[in-house]
Amino acid sequence: MSGNVADRLTVGQLSERELLAQIFPRLANSSSVLLGPGDDAAVVAAPDGRTVISMDTQVQDQDFRLHWNNGYASTGFDVGWKAAAQNLSDINAMGAVATGMVVSLTMPPQTELEWMRDLTEGLSRAITELGADRCAVVGGDLSSGRELVVTVSVIGDLEGRAPVLRSGAEAGDRLAICGALGRAGAGWALLESENSISSLNADQLALLDSFRCPRPPLLAGPAAARAGATSMLDVSDGLIRDAGRLALASEVQIDLDPGVLRELARPLEPAARLLGRNAVDWVLGGGEDHGLLSTFGPRSALPPGFTVIGSVRSKADNDTNPAGVQAPVTVAGQRSDVVGWDHFAD
Ligand SMILES: [Mg+2]
Structure with a gap:
């Protein structure tokens, strides 16, 4: 100033x-x-x-x-x-x-x-x-x-296209993300910590920037629609919560791939170590990155920038799950404790 x-x-x-x-x-x-x-x-x-x-x-x-x-x-x-x-x-x-x-x-x-x-x-x-x-x-x-x-x-x-709703995912679809996941959550945790700005390195400051000034991939929405995305929403309240919204609206179950989640969490590891936190929790529960979560049918080619992070199953499959898991979103078939952000939760 x-x-x-x-x-x-x-x-x-x-x-x-x-x-x-x-x-x-x-x-x-x-x-x-x-x-x-x-x-x-x-x-x-x-x-x-x-x-x-x-x-x-x-x-x-x-x-x-x-x-x-x-x-x-x-x-x-x-x-x-x-x-x-x-x-x-x-x-x-x-x-x-x-x-x-x-x-x-x-x-x-x-x-x-x-x-x-x-x-x-x-x-x-x-x-x-x-x-x-x-x-x-x-x-x-x-x-x-x-x-x-x-x-x-x-x-x-809409440029002549049909709007892509949350309710269109079908069993057999792949779940994919475009944009950041967990970075804003990590940035928020740094702001909430006792670590002053001057003590942070360039990577950590970049995480702060992800929270302060998120960069939703604005070309990806129309591209996904053109590629035949069956459902879509942006991740504002955390992957588990927003994937859950998509699963409930589509009446399906979503299972996330833990290997890909760990891969996405890898760049967040140094910040997680600094704060004594789990980087995968930021990927699962961190909101406000505004990445784009979409589902694509088995034969659709994914547009550039999308990474497959899970699969869509029918709810009937869930009935045969030996663990009896009822959560709309699971990680390798298991319920996750991370729930994401809710404006009205305690
Ligand atoms: Mg939204």
């Missing part, structure tokens, strides 16, 4: 019109936007004739923290990037391409103007750097409140 006096202004010292004047120039445009911010509503092209739509809210100290045990303070950039990335990821997980984003931002009046500008920058940079070329922020709302709340809604285009 610079020492410029203007940068120490708080949002409570500016009018809404002045705040918007700080935001608009930081937003990129895109080919989908027929009418951008500034009117009562925006107009976005919907060439497919259908609109995919998703929304997500982040509440300070509930969904994100500004201050961490290890001394790190989340920047506006972090919060903006993440809000954009996780919403873009939901559109991706339907096999669609994002075309427009609206943002509702509630801020305490003492929020520094610089923090808000950073947040706008994070939103904008996530859209550009993650490759959401057809998407732009087309509008939103500013409000004052006791805590920071960022609500983002994204619309998307």
Whole structure:
């Protein structure tokens, strides 16, 4: 942050019109936007004739923290990037391409103007750097409140394809992941630890970045849809929990390959040793990487970037399982104790 006096202004010292004047120039445009911010509503092209739509809210100290045990303070950039990335990821997980984003931002009046500008920058940079070329922020709302709340809604285009649902997996399919798994979970554990930023090496800082600014593979959703993915969702709450959602929706059982899980966990081992944790637990239970979990029929070729991590079985197979395992997701036939993140769990 610079020492410029203007940068120490708080949002409570500016009018809404002045705040918007700080935001608009930081937003990129895109080919989908027929009418951008500034009117009562925006107009976005919907060439497919259908609109995919998703929304997500982040509440300070509930969904994100500004201050961490290890001394790190989340920047506006972090919060903006993440809000954009996780919403873009939901559109991706339907096999669609994002075309427009609206943002509702509630801020305490003492929020520094610089923090808000950073947040706008994070939103904008996530859209550009993650490759959401057809998407732009087309509008939103500013409000004052006791805590920071960022609500983002994204619309998307199916480009003529059928949406890929959670409910389409069938016995005999392969389960595959594209993108990171467990890295954000490891980064979160580092932020929660007593290990200060200055004590971390480059690999550990990269894990922190995976949590701060996740990189969902936005080209993979449409690619998987084109390749005939039978079901899909993004891993936001951990592999076990999200694979479980897919298994329940599809009325199948999913069995994960422990050898592949160990392989995926290998790069996380040094951080796990530092914290006295199990790296495989991060792969199974760590959320917020927003990798793409898809199932493919036995004859479908997997698109680039996907790794097979398990298989889909019929629930009837489960009845003959000698262990009597009833969990929707197992690891080599055994129930896993790792459950992932639940917003309403104790
Ligand atoms: Mg999702």
